[in-house]
Amino acid sequence: xxxxxxxxxxxxxxxxxxxxxxxxxxxxxxxxxxxxxxxxxxxxxxxxxxxxxxxxxxxxxxxxxxxxxxxxxxxxxxxxxxxxxxxxxxxxxxxxxxxxxxxxxxxxxxxxxxxxxxxxxxxxxxxxxxxxxxxxxxxxxxxxxxxxxxxxxxxxxxxxxxxxxxxxxxxxxxxxxxxxxxxxxxxxxxxxxxxxxxxxxxxxxxxxx
Numbered sequence: 001x002x003x004x005x006x007x008x009x010x011x012x013x014x015x016x017x018x019x020x021x022x023x024x025x026x027x028x029x030x031x032x033x034x035x036x037x038x039x040x041x042x043x044x045x046x047x048x049x050x051x052x053x054x055x056x057x058x059x060x061x062x063x064x065x066x067x068x069x070x071x072x073x074x075x076x077x078x079x080x081x082x083x084x085x086x087x088x089x090x091x092x093x094x095x096x097x098x099x100x101x102x103x104x105x106x107x108x109x110x111x112x113x114x115x116x117x118x119x120x121x122x123x124x125x126x127x128x129x130x131x132x133x134x135x136x137x138x139x140x141x142x143x144x145x146x147x148x149x150x151x152x153x154x155x156x157x158x159x160x161x162x163x164x165x166x167x168x169x170x171x172x173x174x175x176x177x178x179x180x181x182x183x184x185x186x187x188x189x190x191x192x193x194x195x196x197x198x199x200x201x202x203x204x205x206x207x208x209x
Contacts, residue, residue: 005032007050007058011205014038015116015169018201019069020057022165025197027080070104073162085162092149096156096163099141103166110134114173118205123178132179138170139185146184154191164192171198 006024008017024031036046036056044054052058052067059066059075066075077085087093109130145156145163152158156167171192174181181189192198 002030002032004029004059004061005034007034007036007047007052007056007060009036009038009056010208011035011201012118012208013116014056015172016055016069017057018116018169018172019165020059020072021201022168022197023069023073023076023085023162024059025200026085026160026165027076027083029080069166070100073100073165077162084159085165087149087157087161089149092157095145095148096161099145099156100163100166102141103163103170107134107138107170110138110170110173114177116169116172117176118172118202120176121178122176126177127179135179135181138167139182142167142185142188143182146188154188156188160195168192168198172202 004024006021008014008021011017021033034050036043038056047054047056047058050058050060051065055067057067057069057072059072061075061079064075066072073085076083087096109128110126113128113131114126142156149157153160155161155164157163171189174189175193
């Protein structure tokens with residue numbers, strides 16, 4: 001059994017599970033994946049059995065249990081510094097943490113009307129009140145990060161970081177619902193969607209019942 005495991009929900013719809021799983025995948029360490037099917041009578045009890053909070057993902061590492069995705073990212077960044085989950089430059093790191101926190105707490109209209117559904121194609125749907133404003137803000141964040149710090153690679157801060165893990169479900173939504181994006185945002189969407197770890201998760205989503 002691996003020293004580290006992650007408890008996740010359904011890959012097709014569990015956006016928070018995707019974030020935590022990608023951050024863990026980026027460390028390169030072997031881990032055990034424990035999937036708890038969501039929206040069933042036994043789901044809450046099964047999640048609580050793992051000793052964290054009432055939601056997924058939950059990270060378990062040599063007796064330490066961590067839940068909430070940002071906390072998982074911070075723990076992994078400390079446990080596996082070689083993975084460089086946060087940018088080395090202090091100003092870039094501060095921006096990465098700020099946009100990750102904004103992602104964690106914001107964009108309620110988009111979440112409500114464009115729920116993550118990786119297997120679906122719903123082009124043009126979900127554009128309810130407030131959604132376009134959320135999309136504009138997300139694209140502005142992506143442009144800011146790419147223009148300031150993205151010259152070293154295709155991701156928000158060049159190489160893959162925890163900020164990319166936090167925004168990965170939005171990339172998935174933008175593939176599913178296909179809203180119009182500016183060229184910088186569209187290029188970032190495509191780059192992160194093609195990342196092998198994201199595609200591995202997507203293939204798992206397609207195999208689910």
